[in-house]
Amino acid sequence: MDRRKLLKNLGLGAVGSAFAFSNDSMAAGLNKETKGLPPLKITNVKAIATQPYGTELVVVKVETNEPGLYGVGCATFRQRAHTVVSAVNDYLAPLCVGKVADNIEDVWQMTYQNSYWRNGPVLNNALSGLDQALWDIKGKRAGMPVYQLLGGKCKFAVDTYAHAGAGTKEEVVENVLEYMEQGYRHIRIQLGGYGSTALSGEPDFKRNGFGHKDDNVYSPTLYLRETPKLFEYVREKCGEDVELLHDVHERVQPMDAINLCKELEQYRPFFIEDPFSPENMGWFELLRKQTSVPIAMGELFNNPHEWVEPISNRWYDFIRAHISQIGGITPAMKLARLAEWFNVKTAWHGPGDTSPVGHAANAHIDMAVWNFGIQEAAKIIRSPDDRVLSIFPGMPWVENGFMHVNDAPGLGVEFNEKEAAKFPIREVQLNNWTQLRKNDGTPVRP
Ligand code: MG
Numbered sequence: 001m002d003r004r005k006l007l008k009n010l011g012l013g014a015v016g017s018a019f020a021f022s023n024d025s026m027a028a029g030l031n032k033e034t035k036g037l038p039p040l041k042i043t044n045v046k047a048i049a050t051q052p053y054g055t056e057l058v059v060v061k062v063e064t065n066e067p068g069l070y071g072v073g074c075a076t077f078r079q080r081a082h083t084v085v086s087a088v089n090d091y092l093a094p095l096c097v098g099k100v101a102d103n104i105e106d107v108w109q110m111t112y113q114n115s116y117w118r119n120g121p122v123l124n125n126a127l128s129g130l131d132q133a134l135w136d137i138k139g140k141r142a143g144m145p146v147y148q149l150l151g152g153k154c155k156f157a158v159d160t161y162a163h164a165g166a167g168t169k170e171e172v173v174e175n176v177l178e179y180m181e182q183g184y185r186h187i188r189i190q191l192g193g194y195g196s197t198a199l200s201g202e203p204d205f206k207r208n209g210f211g212h213k214d215d216n217v218y219s220p221t222l223y224l225r226e227t228p229k230l231f232e233y234v235r236e237k238c239g240e241d242v243e244l245l246h247d248v249h250e251r252v253q254p255m256d257a258i259n260l261c262k263e264l265e266q267y268r269p270f271f272i273e274d275p276f277s278p279e280n281m282g283w284f285e286l287l288r289k290q291t292s293v294p295i296a297m298g299e300l301f302n303n304p305h306e307w308v309e310p311i312s313n314r315w316y317d318f319i320r321a322h323i324s325q326i327g328g329i330t331p332a333m334k335l336a337r338l339a340e341w342f343n344v345k346t347a348w349h350g351p352g353d354t355s356p357v358g359h360a361a362n363a364h365i366d367m368a369v370w371n372f373g374i375q376e377a378a379k380i381i382r383s384p385d386d387r388v389l390s391i392f393p394g395m396p397w398v399e400n401g402f403m404h405v406n407d408a409p410g411l412g413v414e415f416n417e418k419e420a421a422k423f424p425i426r427e428v429q430l431n432n433w434t435q436l437r438k439n440d441g442t443p444v445r446p
Contacts, residue, residue, distance in 0.1 A: 040065065040066060041064060041065045041099070042064060042097055042100075043064055045060065045093040045097065045133075046061055046088065047084065047129060048417060049424070050391060050420035050423050051425040052387035052391055053352075055353045056081035056353075056425040056426070057081075058077070058085060059073070059074060059076075059355055060074075061415065062133035064101050071140070072132070072133050072411070072413065073132025073136065073357060074323075074354060075088060075126055075129030077325070078429075078431075079429065079431050079434070088129060088130070092126050095110075096130065101138075104135065108130075111127055111130060119303040119304070124302055125325065127327040128324035128326075128358075131327065132328050141409075142409065143409050145364065146364040150364065150368035151368045153367050154367065154368055154372070155366075155367065157404050158363050159375065159403075160375045160376065160398055160402065161245055161375075162184045162382060164187045165189070165190035165191070165192070166190075167192060168191075173237045176237075177237075184401035186401070188244075189234055189245070190247060191223075191226055191230050204440060205441030208441075210441040214432045216432060216435060217438070219438075220252045220438070227260065227264070232267065244268075245270050247272075248272060250280075250446055254280050254283040254286075254287075258286065258287050258291065261295070265291055271294040272294070272295055273320060275297075294317040294318065295317055296320045307321070311342050312342060314342050317344060317345065319339050320347050321349065323354075336369045346365070346371060350362050350375055354378065356384070356391075356395035356413055357411060359381050360396050360411040363404075366403075387423065392416070393413075393414045396412075396413075434446050
């Protein structure tokens, strides 16, 4: 339904004169006429998986009883993509068909509690696909981009950071300088895969026939020794005009993480991310007493218990939640509002395993919330290839380090199902970056 027709049905007259009505007459019009407005019903919910590059993406499409009016949402959990597809098609679809698409909060709450056991990554992603699609539909119904529905613009665009990780510190510096030239003001520096420097040669666990052939090795000692040297080198070569970010990726022991943060303080990092795994949340109080380095936390969070108490105790400075992993835009807005009152800023996870629809959801929230901190922008957003662009026309884009969304109603991203079908996801999913062990074979938790 176009905006003109919607306003007419709401009793607000023609678009041009709608806002000339007094508040009282608007309220009267709404009270009198809303009953007569036919509710928009959900007629279909389906998950579509596609893999135009190395990562399995899952998108949920919600159709309505208004011909041509549909929404899309991100439900990408690449490590368990097939399971999310089943959660959407086998459980959410029968539950949601016939519900009123306008009532996002009601649909979210009823779907959230329907499984009884909740707050897990698979069901949260399914819920996110549905929730984001309903916000997309509401935007299209209102004739507004989603950020307008969330309160309107609070900034002209979304500042992002790029990844300058590489195998050596010289290569990292090269990458940082290149990104600075492209206009990025915030850059993440890492040595090797998420800070790990693989032990040279074959690890002892492999020589002794332990583990699986695809397992990788991680040396916390090398990582802890090399990371401060990397910071020192980058500051020396790239100067003070760039903000440096770093991800510990939860892989070291709590005391080692605390020592590392203290050591990195002198290089003025913008933030140090995920110093502890979610299993080690109890160490934050000690960390805060030991160092003033800004901390970002939470890309692995799924459950509100993981952020309500820590935020109210001001245990970290940036909340890094992955929006599809916490259930969509609806819970993310509540989280952002909670964080505002404790001066915790948003830094939503924005990796390659988020679909362009999910990146758009990140950006619409970023545009509207005051306590925005920074947005991670994966390569698929910074420099998308033709496959991605053909599947997701209208996706956000980055210029001079700023991410932009278009002003089309809704999330502004289309989803070309025909193109997506050309790139089906793998039957078997492997994920060997989480198959990580110490030299003696002990599993390392990411
Ligand atoms: Mg991270």
